[in-house]
Amino acid sequence: MKNLRVTTTILAMAFVGLTAMSCKDGQKEDSSATMDSEVSQEQASTSKSNAQNPESQQVLADYMVLKDALVATDGKAAAEAGKKLESTLKSIKLDSYTSDQQKELKEIVESSTEHAEHIGRSDMAHQREHFQMLTQDVTDMVAITGTENTLYQQFCPMYGEGGAWLSMEKEIRNPYFGSKMMKCGEVQKEIN
Amino acid sequence: MRILKIIALILLVVFIGIQFMPTERNQSDLVPKTDFLLVNNTPENIGKLLQVSCYDCHSNDTAYPWYNRIQPIAWFLEDHIMEGKKELNFSEWDAYSNRRKNSKLKSIMSQIRDDEMPLFSYTLFHRDAILSDVEKQRIIEYMKNVQDSL
Numbered sequence: 001m002k003n004l005r006v007t008t009t010i011l012a013m014a015f016v017g018l019t020a021m022s023c024k025d026g027q028k029e030d031s032s033a034t035m036d037s038e039v040s041q042e043q044a045s046t047s048k049s050n051a052q053n054p055e056s057q058q059v060l061a062d063y064m065v066l067k068d069a070l071v072a073t074d075g076k077a078a079a080e081a082g083k084k085l086e087s088t089l090k091s092i093k094l095d096s097y098t099s100d101q102q103k104e105l106k107e108i109v110e111s112s113t114e115h116a117e118h119i120g121r122s123d124m125a126h127q128r129e130h131f132q133m134l135t136q137d138v139t140d141m142v143a144i145t146g147t148e149n150t151l152y153q154q155f156c157p158m159y160g161e162g163g164a165w166l167s168m169e170k171e172i173r174n175p176y177f178g179s180k181m182m183k184c185g186e187v188q189k190e191i192n
Numbered sequence: 193m194r195i196l197k198i199i200a201l202i203l204l205v206v207f208i209g210i211q212f213m214p215t216e217r218n219q220s221d222l223v224p225k226t227d228f229l230l231v232n233n234t235p236e237n238i239g240k241l242l243q244v245s246c247y248d249c250h251s252n253d254t255a256y257p258w259y260n261r262i263q264p265i266a267w268f269l270e271d272h273i274m275e276g277k278k279e280l281n282f283s284e285w286d287a288y289s290n291r292r293k294n295s296k297l298k299s300i301m302s303q304i305r306d307d308e309m310p311l312f313s314y315t316l317f318h319r320d321a322i323l324s325d326v327e328k329q330r331i332i333e334y335m336k337n338v339q340d341s342l
Contacts, residue, residue, distance in 0.1 A: 110289070
């Protein structure tokens with residue numbers, strides 16, 4: 001009897017093992033990251049009603065949540081924000097733009113989706129690396145879509161060959177170093 | 193003892209069984225027009241390094257080891273290659289927008305600089321894919337040039 005049970009167990013395990021292996025192509029499910037709306041998100045959404053493109057406004061809001069998570073050196077929150085940004089980017093509509101702008105925006109969305117996806121599943125160092133590239137994308141996006149918010153383009157020369165980021169506040173709070181070098185940086189440009 | 197025999201038998205059956213499950217081979221005789229080395233006219237010494245250390249997982253043409261004939265190793269490698277190509281495919285380099293080329297180049301440089309690539313699990317079996325410090329420096333400098341020429 002005992003033997004039979006053991007055999008059945010082994011068979012079951014072999015079956016499960018095989019099934020698991022043959023499912024390797026199954027898509028990893030997106031854990032639907034529902035973020036609590038945080039301060040910067042609310043700020044960004046206030047002008048939603050008269051913004052030309054609510055999705056790009058939401059991209060900016062998600063970006064700010066991500067930026068704040070990096071300032072706090074909170075990898076988990078940053079990953080959540082990355083996932084949220086990834087799903088927002090999927091919903092972006094480009095109909096209202098000229099074909100040249102659409103082409104540019106498409107490339108921006110494609111590129112930033114890749115960065116957001118990496119941020120969603122990487123360690124802090126890697127997240128910051130992709131955040132730097134994402135910043136370029138979001139900055140270029142805003143140049144096309146415009147924004148109702150006043151943005152500050154800030155820059156810290158200590159990160160790599162220099163790291164830029166966008167913020168809604170003038171005050172420097174560094175997302176590349178967090179508390180290690182919170183004040184590194186300066187406002188380079190005011191957008192809007 | 194009987195149980196052990198049964199286990200061994202089952203494992204053997206499973207092992208033989210999975211040998212018949214097909215995998216897709218990542219091989220191509222043509223060098224596509226979009227290939228990184230072709231598009232950038234990469235010098236041969238750099239090209240060789242990239243082919244040996246990167247192209248197995250980051251292009252459409254893998255030089256398979258003999259043990260790729262054995263399951264489940266073949267599955268493992270297939271997964272690996274699929275993932276590698278998703279991140280960066282040198283064979284389709286020119287299909288990337290300049291924006292993406294730029295970020296791929298940045299990532300290539302930082303991954304090589306930080307010894308994250310080539311993967312340890314890869315160099316473990318491909319000793320010739322290990323990059324020396326000088327080789328790493330050469331690749332990074334070259335990638336920087338490509339980046340500046342975008």
